[in-house]
Amino acid sequence: MIAAAEPAPAPVSTATVSPASPMAPTERAAIDASTRGPVLFFFGNAILWLLAATLLGFITSIQLYSPTFLADVPFLTYGRLWPAYQNIITYGWASLAGMGVAIWLMARLTRVPIRYGSVLIAGALLWQIGLTFGIGSILAGKSSGVEWLEIPTTSAVLMLVGYAFVGLWGVLLYGLRKESAAYISVWYLLAAFLWFPWVFATAHLTKSFPQLGGVVQNIIGAWAGQSFFSVWLTAVGLATAYYLIPKVINRPVYSYNVAAAGFWSFIIFAGLTGATRLSGGPIPAWLVSLSVAANILLIVQIVTVAVNLVSTIKGEERYIYHSPTVRFTYFGIIAFLIASVLGLFSSLRSVDAVLHFTPFATGLQMLIIYGFFSMVIFGAIYYILPRLVGCEWLSSSLITFHFYGAAYGGSLVTALLLLGGIATGAALASPDTTFAQIIDSAYFYVAGRALAWVLVGIGHLIFALHFGLMLLRIGQPGGQPTLFGTHDEVSH
């Protein structure tokens, strides 16, 4: 109804408006084809890890509600499953899917076809062998004991070598680029490709240095964990959104200068925010002050993203209703903005004193890795896959169900964590409330979370099924993207 008077969105495959000279369709098809093997491999494997993460998210929520659940099986206890979950969702799902999208985007934006795609596949395999060994070690009770750096150094080295294959390809594509125009997406991708291995290597290789004194190990863990979210996920997610939204709605980014200002503030400040995770703890006070200041200055980036992507879509909101890619990506951008603002406020000393050590921080992470990053990546996969397999998504209903599961389920998990965190924090701040009372009142939130994970899980199973059908080339004939509401319905 809403779009009755308006034309249906143009089929995306013929919408070639980007800030620079358009590519010939044949050239674009050749570049897409060159990415097919590796990108499908990355996506397929990432989705398997996503299903594993979903299952663990569900199980660990049940365990918080019902502590005896699986408590007699050592490798399935909460203390081992929770770090396994965190590592799987970050390194298994988010990183692999992000690398897949990043490679595809980089090839498109630089107009350089991928050669020797098998090197990328080998990289993904090594990464996963390392990760699997790392998860196995955590479950076997061999965690390093530093949060975010639990996996053994051997695993990290394997993953790093695997990553090197991928990251080098990304940087190489940039070096060989045939497109001289400055895309904001390329900047973010380059930053992501270069930053990630440095942080990962520095953190994992130094964590066991005997020279490192006591809490410096925790500082490194906080720095690495925070960098993963504020640098790697943010850079890949924003690069993707800055590409997809203008592309699908056929309109250039609102302002490149504003986007550039956001990028520079991101590059300078994002890497300095890590110590907020140890706010109030036994570390030098200036470290926390530095990170809080960096967090506040990051507001430049938050504002630029808001102005740019929201203004780009202004007047073209119908795409949010019709295009799966825009709907998921736009959802992700809104989540990014909410997460950034909440992150800023909760890093302030007085707020942190209340919210530290509560599930609020977990909720914030969920908002970034799921609400923002994963939703943008889902949007990207909906956009990219038809271009790789040659047919369109089979059913817009399946996409709708996936969106409902992911958006409502994911929002519910996140909201319960954030609200539960605020409730717990407020109760902890009052010395008259005993700890037992606090735990008792938190059962409501954890029970809700377990139910919300079921919704998320249904969404993911539908998505995985749809993805599998695409791999088997079961879909609509190519050319017209699968939109919410068929073209017939739109013109009624």
Add this chain to the structure above:
Amino acid sequence: MNRSLTLIAWIVGSFALSVYALVIVPQQQIGGLQPQFVEEEGKITDIYPIQNQGIVEKGREVYQAEGCIYCHSQQVRDLQNGTDIVRGWGERRTVARDYIFERPPFLGSNRLGPDLANVGSAKWRNEAENDPRRPVKRDAKWHLLHLYAPQTIISESNMPPYRYLFETKKITGQKSVDALDLTGDLAPAPGYEVVPKPAAVALVGYLLSLDRSHPVNEVKSPAPEAKK
């Protein structure tokens, strides 16, 4: 080309800054912290902290393997940053020196359970001071029973029972000294007893060793007046 060099230089530079500020400088500042000494008439009469030994170190490994850090922190914040001290989790804030021998320190980031920085101290409590449920003594016996069946002690507890750190065995001769006093549903069959495995004994040894109440030079008044 100049533009890309600038871009790469900025990315490299920002990373260098990040490592410098958040890794290198902290290591220079607190990486070399040593224990503090009290010297009297040329003799060292007091050293803090000291390195864990034997069973305590073994227990630390169990704590690490079981992922206790995901629910229990081991850091006490000062009165400006929360109610840790008021709740009885410690008498002073913890400082970097408290952790110099720990590889790694189990600071933790979440408190689904209480802070354990001082759980081995006789003054540690997680109940109101006059709560009738407050145990007279949190000794090895209390901790073993709590590990085996947390909910029998604190009905609201969300802690998983760690039964696999215990074994049920036939009583031969006399009952073992460390056999758990279990009643009701939990009681083993007649002639049998539930005893801790070495891992549980070590873990409890570690928990009882956790006491960071020793005064440190960094914190002027170990127990400052609580002010509103």
